[in-house]
Amino acid sequence: MTEPPLALALRPLDALGRSALSIVDALGRFGTFLIQALAATLTPPFKIRAFVDRINFIGYRSLLIILLTGAFTGMVLGLQIYITLSRFGSEAFLGPAVALSIIRELGPVLAALMVTGRAGSALTAEIGIMRITEQIDALTVMALNPMRYLVAPSILAGVVTFPLMTALFDVIGIFGGYLVGVELLGLSQGTYFGEMKTFVDLDDIMLGFWKSISFGIIVTWVCTYKGFHVGHGAEGVARATTQAVVMSSVLILVWDYFFGSVWR
Amino acid sequence: MITVEGLTKSFGRQPVLRQLDLEVPTGSVTVIIGRSGGGKSVFLKHLVGLLHPDAGRVLVDGAEITRLRGRALDAVRRRYGVVFQGGALFDSMTCWDNVAFPLREKLRLRRAEVGKRVETALAQVGLEGVGGKNPAEISGGMRKRVAIARALVTEPEIVFFDEPTTGLDPILVNTIHRLIQGLHRKLGFTAVMVSHEIPEIFEIADTVAMLHEGRIVEVGTPAAIQASANPVVRQFIRGEPGNAEGH
Structure with missing residues (x-):
């Protein structure tokens, strides 16, 4: 039985209601996807080979971009903070200023954004292509859970690799600041590292660590979800990939703010 | 039925x-x-x-x-065994691994048994010797036959x-x-x-x-x-x- 057409005045309300319902529906599916993925991540059988492959895919292949962005971020920070501090005669605080900026904030955020651009987009495209070529359906009809083979190893690899990538970014960034502050601008090595030891404590490092783990979950969750729910054909994969990168990047920045506000 | x-x-x-x-x-x-x-x-x-x-x-x-x-x-x-329209072979694996996949993951057979059954399945579809190739490296007809071998290797009832x-x-x-x-x-x-x-x-x-x-x-x-x-x-x-x- 077909519904009678709505009065013209009610149609905007009808459209508003439908879009509100579709948003709630999408959020529900997004949340359910994470619960299913975590269930597949935490229960045996564990797919060790797929997990190692994902570590290589997300982590190892992102090393070069992490090294490059970390070094130049540290160098830029070293230069700009040195110029700023020299106006107040406080160049001695260059080391802690660079280290705190990188360890607390820039390291986890920029490393996550870089890995999203390189590996997150590829993850969405790979799973999306598997969806449109029925490879995910093939897993399902073999009575094998695709979440266990495709999503769980990616999320677990995200949890492992994001903190490691962030640690690497931090070390290289601090070294970049050292190159500019000490080697180019003449600050003493003892001052740069000595003041850093005084001002940076374990809480700062743990803040960056927990942030990076949460970013690892966010990026792999969003990117695998978008790949799983891809539209039709090449255009659908392209759209899903763009959406995955944009959504991951926005969520990283929003979550970073709230996380940083709660954990000071 | x-x-x-x-x-x-x-x-x-x-x-x-x-x-x-x-x-x-x-x-x-x-x-x-x-x-x-x-x-x-x-x-x-x-x-x-x-x-x-x-x-x-x-x-x-x-x-x-x-x-x-x-x-x-x-x-x-x-x-069940299912042969999809496009084959739906896993493109990250060789043809041999595609056929072996349900035996390893679904039936959890031992390596020697998997090897024997994969060789038999590939021979049944006339594809001896192509197991080492990736699906992208073989023709459409061969891909269909690999898909048939993968669907039948577990000896499904339907x-x-x-x-x-x-x-x-x-x-x-x-x-x-x-x-x-x-x-x-x-x-x-x-x-x-x-x-x-x-x-x-x-x-x-x-x-x-x-x-x-x-x-x-x-x-x-x-x-x-x-x-x-x-x-x-x-x-x-x-x-x-x-x-x-x-x-």
Whole structure:
């Protein structure tokens, strides 16, 4: 039985209601996807080979971009903070200023954004292509859970690799600041590292660590979800990939703010 | 025996299956024919539990799979082999690993047993020696045969073929049909095939069902279908353009 057409005045309300319902529906599916993925991540059988492959895919292949962005971020920070501090005669605080900026904030955020651009987009495209070529359906009809083979190893690899990538970014960034502050601008090595030891404590490092783990979950969750729910054909994969990168990047920045506000 | 009763499915406001009924006898080869875009693949996806109907049910040996979820549905699916339209081979694996995959992951067989069964399956489809290649490195016909080997390597009781010969030349179409026929005789599985290949499918089918506008409009032996008085069936098997095309 077909519904009678709505009065013209009610149609905007009808459209508003439908879009509100579709948003709630999408959020529900997004949340359910994470619960299913975590269930597949935490229960045996564990797919060790797929997990190692994902570590290589997300982590190892992102090393070069992490090294490059970390070094130049540290160098830029070293230069700009040195110029700023020299106006107040406080160049001695260059080391802690660079280290705190990188360890607390820039390291986890920029490393996550870089890995999203390189590996997150590829993850969405790979799973999306598997969806449109029925490879995910093939897993399902073999009575094998695709979440266990495709999503769980990616999320677990995200949890492992994001903190490691962030640690690497931090070390290289601090070294970049050292190159500019000490080697180019003449600050003493003892001052740069000595003041850093005084001002940076374990809480700062743990803040960056927990942030990076949460970013690892966010990026792999969003990117695998978008790949799983891809539209039709090449255009659908392209759209899903763009959406995955944009959504991951926005969520990283929003979550970073709230996380940083709660954990000071 | 697969029994389909009143299967109904719409996507949005577009009805695809309307009160569809069909019976597939155990051990037979049943071929579903019908126009492109007529809902044949959607129907097949209901049989394997990839889609859930708006109404109606699918029973496999009495088990209502349209109501099953999770492990209960997987228990039925373990009896299945499915050959997808494009093959659906895992492109990150070699052909050998594709065929070995269900043996390792589904049946958890030992390495030596896996090796033996993969070699046998590839030999059955005439692909000895190509196991080391990736799916992208072989032809469309070979990919279809690897997909058939993967679907049959676990010795399933029921095998679904979704247009297994689409896009192949007539020689390959006959080769694949003979291959399916030979394997069916040897292994004795129940086969449900969706196909457009007229008249080739009449050679291998025990039963042919014509799906039109979401309903099975005629079921019978190949001879009965070829002698059908139903204008829709006659038009389709003769390939005549006209009102069945919808214009």
